[in-house]
Amino acid sequence: MELNCKIAEMELKHAGTLNPGPWVDHSRFVAIACRNIACRCDDLSSDSAYCFGLLHDIGRYAGISSEKHLIDGYRFCAERGWEKAAQICISHAFMIQDIKTSIGKFDISEEDYQFMERFIKNAVYDDYDRLVQLCDALALPTGFCLLEKRFVDVALRYGTPPATVDRWKKILEIKDSFEQKINCSIYTLLPGVMENSFF
Ligand SMILES: [Fe+2]
Numbered sequence: 001m002e003l004n005c006k007i008a009e010m011e012l013k014h015a016g017t018l019n020p021g022p023w024v025d026h027s028r029f030v031a032i033a034c035r036n037i038a039c040r041c042d043d044l045s046s047d048s049a050y051c052f053g054l055l056h057d058i059g060r061y062a063g064i065s066s067e068k069h070l071i072d073g074y075r076f077c078a079e080r081g082w083e084k085a086a087q088i089c090i091s092h093a094f095m096i097q098d099i100k101t102s103i104g105k106f107d108i109s110e111e112d113y114q115f116m117e118r119f120i121k122n123a124v125y126d127d128y129d130r131l132v133q134l135c136d137a138l139a140l141p142t143g144f145c146l147l148e149k150r151f152v153d154v155a156l157r158y159g160t161p162p163a164t165v166d167r168w169k170k171i172l173e174i175k176d177s178f179e180q181k182i183n184c185s186i187y188t189l190l191p192g193v194m195e196n197s198f199f
Pocket of ligand 1: 026030056057136
């Protein structure tokens, strides 16, 4: 079955019934941000970007987990033949292509860990991977927010593992590169970002 917006929406909705939580609305906002930014890029499809945003955390269908949701999402999409979406289920958490830069817990088998380690190292990222990495950091379950606010929010909840600052720098680099491409601030494309960040 070929991936399209309707199917991606349906899969997210279904996954939300299996494991309800704020991750579902977060995914919807990530998808909208991806679509709105991709719309301005000649070489990106806004529908594809929207689908990848909707599905990036789909592995959460399997229940509450940490990094396990990455590989669960990868398998979910790969089984359906959605190769790029499958890659993004893992790549969105690794703006730096090194498994040791993770901020989560590896609640997976040794075998799965080794698979992910190799996968992350060998993956070739394109603008869709980078777009989801960026938009993941722009979307709360309640809407869009300033990247720096989201960074601090995550740091307060999970602490600051060694790779934290390098991860922030990478996201800010990705933001700058998209802004050069679209020739405006990404925040102008995120409805409600002011209200959600400051009020
Ligand atoms: Fe996410």
